[in-house]
Amino acid sequence: MSTTTADTAGTGTAERAPLPWRTLWDNVVQAALSLVLALVVGGALLLVSGRDPIAAYRSLYYGAFGTTDRFTETLVKATPLLLVAVSVSICFRAQVWNIGAEGQMILGAIFSTWVALHVKGLPPLLHLVLAFLAGALGGLLWSLIAGVLKAYLQANEVITTSMLNYIAVYLLAYLVRGPMMDPQGFNFPQSPLIPEELELPRLIARTRLNVAFLVALAAVLLALVFWRSTWGRRTEIVGASRRVAAHVGLNVPRTILLATALSGALTGIAGWGEIFGLHFRLIEEITRGFGTLGIVVALLGGLNPIGMTIAAFFFAALVVGGNAMERNANVPFALVDVIQGCVILLVLSRAYLFKRSSS
Amino acid sequence: MITVEMRGITKRFPGVLANDHVDLDLYAGEVHGLLGENGAGKTTLMNILFGLYQPDEGEIRVRGEPVTIHSPADAIALGIGMVHQHFKLVPPFTVTENIILGLGGWGFIDLAAAQREIAAVAAQYGLDVDPTARVQTLSVGVQQRVEILSSLYRGAEVLILDEPTAVLTPQEAESLAITLRRMAEMDKTIVFISHKLEEVLRVTDRVTVLRAGRVVYTSMTRDTDKATLAREMIGHELTSLERAKVLALAGDEDAVLSGTTGASAATNNAPNLIEVRDLHVRDDRDLPAVRGISFQVHGGEILGIAGVDGNGQRELVEAITRVRPIQSGQVFIAGEDATHWKARDFIRHNAAYISDDRHRDGLIFNFDLSRNVTLKVFDQQPFARAGLLNFPAIVRFARDLIARFDVRAPGPHIPAGKLSGGNQQKLVVAREFSQNPRVIVANKPTRGLDIGAAAYVHEKLLEERARGVAILLVSSDLDEVLLLSDRVLVMFNGQSMGVLRRGEADPQTLGLMMAGTPLTALRVQEKVS
Numbered sequence A: 001m002s003t004t005t006a007d008t009a010g011t012g013t014a015e016r017a018p019l020p021w022r023t024l025w026d027n028v029v030q031a032a033l034s035l036v037l038a039l040v041v042g043g044a045l046l047l048v049s050g051r052d053p054i055a056a057y058r059s060l061y062y063g064a065f066g067t068t069d070r071f072t073e074t075l076v077k078a079t080p081l082l083l084v085a086v087s088v089s090i091c092f093r094a095q096v097w098n099i100g101a102e103g104q105m106i107l108g109a110i111f112s113t114w115v116a117l118h119v120k121g122l123p124p125l126l127h128l129v130l131a132f133l134a135g136a137l138g139g140l141l142w143s144l145i146a147g148v149l150k151a152y153l154q155a156n157e158v159i160t161t162s163m164l165n166y167i168a169v170y171l172l173a174y175l176v177r178g179p180m181m182d183p184q185g186f187n188f189p190q191s192p193l194i195p196e197e198l199e200l201p202r203l204i205a206r207t208r209l210n211v212a213f214l215v216a217l218a219a220v221l222l223a224l225v226f227w228r229s230t231w232g233r234r235t236e237i238v239g240a241s242r243r244v245a246a247h248v249g250l251n252v253p254r255t256i257l258l259a260t261a262l263s264g265a266l267t268g269i270a271g272w273g274e275i276f277g278l279h280f281r282l283i284e285e286i287t288r289g290f291g292t293l294g295i296v297v298a299l300l301g302g303l304n305p306i307g308m309t310i311a312a313f314f315f316a317a318l319v320v321g322g323n324a325m326e327r328n329a330n331v332p333f334a335l336v337d338v339i340q341g342c343v344i345l346l347v348l349s350r351a352y353l354f355k356r357s358s359s
Numbered sequence B: 001m002i003t004v005e006m007r008g009i010t011k012r013f014p015g016v017l018a019n020d021h022v023d024l025d026l027y028a029g030e031v032h033g034l035l036g037e038n039g040a041g042k043t044t045l046m047n048i049l050f051g052l053y054q055p056d057e058g059e060i061r062v063r064g065e066p067v068t069i070h071s072p073a074d075a076i077a078l079g080i081g082m083v084h085q086h087f088k089l090v091p092p093f094t095v096t097e098n099i100i101l102g103l104g105g106w107g108f109i110d111l112a113a114a115q116r117e118i119a120a121v122a123a124q125y126g127l128d129v130d131p132t133a134r135v136q137t138l139s140v141g142v143q144q145r146v147e148i149l150s151s152l153y154r155g156a157e158v159l160i161l162d163e164p165t166a167v168l169t170p171q172e173a174e175s176l177a178i179t180l181r182r183m184a185e186m187d188k189t190i191v192f193i194s195h196k197l198e199e200v201l202r203v204t205d206r207v208t209v210l211r212a213g214r215v216v217y218t219s220m221t222r223d224t225d226k227a228t229l230a231r232e233m234i235g236h237e238l239t240s241l242e243r244a245k246v247l248a249l250a251g252d253e254d255a256v257l258s259g260t261t262g263a264s265a266a267t268n269n270a271p272n273l274i275e276v277r278d279l280h281v282r283d284d285r286d287l288p289a290v291r292g293i294s295f296q297v298h299g300g301e302i303l304g305i306a307g308v309d310g311n312g313q314r315e316l317v318e319a320i321t322r323v324r325p326i327q328s329g330q331v332f333i334a335g336e337d338a339t340h341w342k343a344r345d346f347i348r349h350n351a352a353y354i355s356d357d358r359h360r361d362g363l364i365f366n367f368d369l370s371r372n373v374t375l376k377v378f379d380q381q382p383f384a385r386a387g388l389l390n391f392p393a394i395v396r397f398a399r400d401l402i403a404r405f406d407v408r409a410p411g412p413h414i415p416a417g418k419l420s421g422g423n424q425q426k427l428v429v430a431r432e433f434s435q436n437p438r439v440i441v442a443n444k445p446t447r448g449l450d451i452g453a454a455a456y457v458h459e460k461l462l463e464e465r466a467r468g469v470a471i472l473l474v475s476s477d478l479d480e481v482l483l484l485s486d487r488v489l490v491m492f493n494g495q496s497m498g499v500l501r502r503g504e505a506d507p508q509t510l511g512l513m514m515a516g517t518p519l520t521a522l523r524v525q526e527k528v529s
């Protein structure tokens, strides 16, 4: 090796980083085709049920992007989707099929709310950071349970993480009806409000768009850096082949553990963002299925940080616009579920659908 | 009767001319051998005939008619079937289900009728297959028969087999040869891709040699011989080592045993770099595989381990390279007690390892070359700084190795899986030898390679020996062991049958030892007689 200095520039595309841009482009094209196809199926359904698909989609579009208000709402919904997708993609690339985002989000919400309510006497900023870290820790611990079982006992993570999801849901239900219930809450299943000074600042006044969105964007940046780091490379190798990884001297269980831990922490942060940015208290429907939808976003985005960002906005728009469409065009929200379902099916089958063109 | 004519077939891949104006005629009733080094373009040519690739130039006639074969479905409709190296069977399904899978048609399937028809076809060609068996319970050899049966059931007149014996035991290969002969007698056309000279001579009627994408030789099999075929395959000027190898393959063992490869650099005071003391290792089923072996390998020496496959060689190697637990006994690497090391420690002590299965242990096929050659060093300077990968350094390193080790590839960014087997092995060798190892453990480093690539690997091993490296070489190929080793240890049933020096090791003695007669017993017999 000669010097490893400034000749980085000018070496052309060949020496670019490994995030394969060609693959990304393929993914974008494939994802776009999947979406168009899903919209066509949805449109056909509308037509059959005697509604005007153009009008419906127009109201969906305006619902998601029509006004500043609607658009920021889309960004608000994209926030947890993006965090969960980035988190899930790390596990998936390590071939750890962690579907426990719901549970990890819930634990993140519980831990961070607890810190907000029960730790006293800290300056607000420090308190907020502590709550943030507690949220990360909650998600991390929850995913680590599955991680340890997977790494050292080869327990199937699909089963353990979905079981942990159930436990988390019931734990939350218990907490908001028992130990963490708001004494002045008229017996609603919810915790007291967090101190006002811990609420995340709004990015645009009179909208719900808040700092959590920036945290989600930071997570995307983190992912971009992660896949350029030695840690990311180790994760990738272990994901590609446990056997080769062992032969080249990697510690496979530890790499699996670290991937699940990082992933769980990010998901826990999604829970923190929902509490401190939107609800300001622990409620039962804290995840609203975002944990699961985030997994779809990750797959639709091809586990690629940029692809997932696009996918997260799309799904957020679909949810927000779908609500508006239901109100304004009198189209049931179930149509959104149909479109989502179609996208999921297309994404899952695209390995086959697009095989010819890519091989 | 000519069934297939390929004329002027040319196929380019990025940076590679895989087929260069290839002409090939196939006749009904012949087994046609397609011989060539890895990467010569055999698979590509047949993939074109099977409709998987479109040729850039050239034309194909089937039974005299010009055809364009857009897809395997077209090929099957024309009566062309192909059995790939990796089978395309669904393990939990039965043989019958697998065969009728994807046959199309709507309506209901009459499984019982299909089963009877399949059994009839199997009987006709003497293929011993139970149509009701689940594929996952079948051995590789039988699965291959299922693939053949499937093609025949679909009406194949031309059957292409891509390196069919690579996955077979000698007995299975023998039974395949009989099947192919019978199919030829029934006027089928068989294309038999291989790079093993003996079996091509044994099985085929006619043989075509491809080299670097071109047809360089065609002959009736009975009019040619090993030495000619070997020469045509390799083509370029032979180095002395390659010549020795060719002669060995042609059966001229004297040239090999007279020590064409030069004397070892090992001297009496060379350091003892690999040592194994009374080693016991268990296999994957937890049965004893290595049962009390001891030996030493000095710097500048190659110790060959000969033996029939499955006598504990793999477990021995994996224990030394620390990817498999040691039950008892000790391993020393460069004087240090390595018994409790992990694979990482083995690597960090400047020790290289070439596994006998590059697909499973050595390479990640969907990673590009630059990632594969840095699998062991990506987290060290200059490839990583402050925990971040230094891509320019990684890619430059990869380019350098590709050039130095003559890996034929369009560039460092193509997936390793796209390379031919020989080039994949060169890639492994490049990675393992790039760090100037002091110790090399190589398990069948030339398995599945053609003569040219094998000779290349041999040369590299000898170069390393000359540098003073201690090399443990496991092989079930006697020629290879005799050609390279300074001493040969014969393993049988997990134990050593004795160690022979270069010159003492003649094929007959080795054969007896590999069959389980200890050297001491042989010596006693000699004295008695």
Ligand SMILES: Nc1ncnc2c1ncn2[C@@H]1O[C@H](COP(=O)(O)OP(=O)(O)O)[C@@H](O)[C@H]1O
Binding pocket: B013, B014, B016, B017, B018, B036, B037, B038, B039, B040, B041, B042, B043, B044, B045, B408, B418, B419, B420, B421
């Ligand atoms: N799909 C592909 N893309 C790029 N290069 C390929 C592809 N398939 C084969 N090659 C290249 O074409 C050459 C011929 O390969 P192949 O036909 O597989 O050789 P053989 O079967 O004789 O070993 C090799 O250099 C190989 O790397």
Ligand SMILES: [Mg+2]
Binding pocket: B039, B042, B043, B044, B162
């Ligand atoms: Mg081939």
